[in-house]
Amino acid sequence: MCFDSFKNPISKSAYLHRDKCVFSSVFHPLYQQLIMPKQKTITRGKLVSKLDNVFSKFIRQRGSRSDIAQCFTCGKYDHWKKMQCGHFRSRQAYSTRWDEINCQVQCVGCNMFKQGEQYLFAVNLDQKYGEGTATKLYYKSIKLTKYSMIDLREKLEYYQQKIL
Numbered sequence: 001m002c003f004d005s006f007k008n009p010i011s012k013s014a015y016l017h018r019d020k021c022v023f024s025s026v027f028h029p030l031y032q033q034l035i036m037p038k039q040k041t042i043t044r045g046k047l048v049s050k051l052d053n054v055f056s057k058f059i060r061q062r063g064s065r066s067d068i069a070q071c072f073t074c075g076k077y078d079h080w081k082k083m084q085c086g087h088f089r090s091r092q093a094y095s096t097r098w099d100e101i102n103c104q105v106q107c108v109g110c111n112m113f114k115q116g117e118q119y120l121f122a123v124n125l126d127q128k129y130g131e132g133t134a135t136k137l138y139y140k141s142i143k144l145t146k147y148s149m150i151d152l153r154e155k156l157e158y159y160q161q162k163i164l
């Protein structure tokens with residue numbers, strides 16, 4: 001009886017009474033199809049890229065007043081949406097990739113066309129956060145840091161809550 005009900009796609013309710021059912025198992029494909037919510041799978045690369053986007057938004061919104069942000073290296077003002085998240089130590093270094101000090105608002109000119117204005121970036125970091133900040137970031141960036149998928153998800157959730 002129960003088996004017949006599986007053949008009919010409308011008889012979802014019959015399956016829900018699984019205590020009476022021969023195929024009552026959470027591992028049964030029909031159970032997973034009908035009852036379990038579909039699990040979204042995300043690759044590590046996609047998770048990193050999603051985190052990059054959310055973190056970039058956080059950095060650009062963090063220092064903006066009435067949506068206007070200032071470039072950390074040349075001082076230019078513009079809407080935060082037109083600015084970029086500049087990295088003092090490049091994004092290749094995972095240990096500083098999502099570091100809130102290593103990342104500052106930059107205009108496209110400084111970030112893209114002047115290779116991030118590394119010298120000015122370092123000078124301004126030391127001025128704002130204290131002498132030796134740029135050096136500390138350098139040493140932090142050369143340390144090997146591996147983030148697990150759980151770490152990345154936690155970071156993503158953390159910054160998702162901080163952005164508008």
Ligand SMILES: [Zn+2]
Binds near residue numbers: 071073074106107110
């Ligand atoms: Zn600039």
